[in-house]
Amino acid sequence: MLRYTLMRLGIFAGCLLVVWGLVFAGVFPRGFGASNFLWVLLLAMVISAPISFVVLRKERDRASARIVQRVDRAKANLEASRNQEDLTDDAARTQGQTS
Structure with a gap:
């Protein structure tokens, strides 16, 4: 179970880095004001969930x-x-x- 959890966290961390880079590059829109970090976290969670489900x-x-x-x-x-x-x-x- 620990292995599964660590693998899932790894996928989330990878998605977080990719989303952060894409937001920084302007591919994804930035959040409003100080909500940019929350926007990046939410987007990374939404993207990593189906990837984890399949992989x-x-x-x-x-x-x-x-x-x-x-x-x-x-x-x-x-x-x-x-x-x-x-x-x-x-x-x-x-x-x-x-x-």
């Missing part, structure tokens, strides 16, 4: 598969814990009835 598809699938494995493992551990607790409770109840 990082395989990495996103790998990350989601790892998350599914972790969730399944946690569910199995929780179920095993519940079963062990039930067996202990049943054993205690059985001993209490026979004594």
Whole structure:
């Protein structure tokens, strides 16, 4: 998951540099007054989102598969814990009835 996040941040940083250069060169319009930095950030986010969606598809699938494995493992551990607790409770109840 960290790898995916770092790759996504890298794509955003690259888009930010490209957009900043294009705004500085006059290809994209400048923001109003002091809003130029916000304009550049917003434009970089809008451009980097679809690029990340397409380029990082395989990495996103790998990350989601790892998350599914972790969730399944946690569910199995929780179920095993519940079963062990039930067996202990049943054993205690059985001993209490026979004594």
